[in-house]
Amino acid sequence: ETGVTQSPTHLIKTRGQQVTLRCSSQSGHNTVSWYQQALGQGPQFIFQYYREEENGRGNFPPRFSGLQFPNYSSELNVNALELDDSALYLCASRSRGADTQYFGPGTRLTVL
């Protein structure tokens, strides 16, 4: 148990819809990152939030957006869902400047 929680655990949406995924970071961790893990692949970095601002982004289009709240929890929003967005979405938290990040159990998103 890492102390990082995510909700929901599973989600089914249809193409064109919008989805919001949630993450609560481990106590004391102020930096949250989101990753997309397609089936059979390694996690791909989406973006990172620190002090409620995005401070790093991977190769994902603008329809992937996020928020971080004063309690360091975070949301990942995806608009105009596409079939290829079907994946496990992982949230990871760490303290700023820390060596390691810790992952939550993920949200499995299926887009039909």
Add this chain to the structure above:
Amino acid sequence: GEDVEQSLFLSVREGDSSVINCTYTDSSSTYLYWYKQEPGAGLQLLTYIFSNMDMKQDQRLTVLLNKKDKHLSLRIADTQTGDSAIYFCAEYPGTYKYIFGTGTRLKVLA
């Protein structure tokens, strides 16, 4: 590029040692990690090594780092059926993102 490479599959017998290999790309990576993922679960941090180290041992786990060849390996001694999982190596070049390999699926035969 940003490709961290790993072999896809490894099969070993219970009680044997497993060695999982990884080749990373960024020579400036400050830390290198090994994560374990069981079916339907998130990633569990197993161990990590700082780039100025050659080796790190943690109970049954031994990490070897060859910076010249950008090669990282994870040895699991006395492999058990509970070690069956996908193992990911990841590099952290000191920016904001961790770069993961595609994972090695370890199957332990009883």
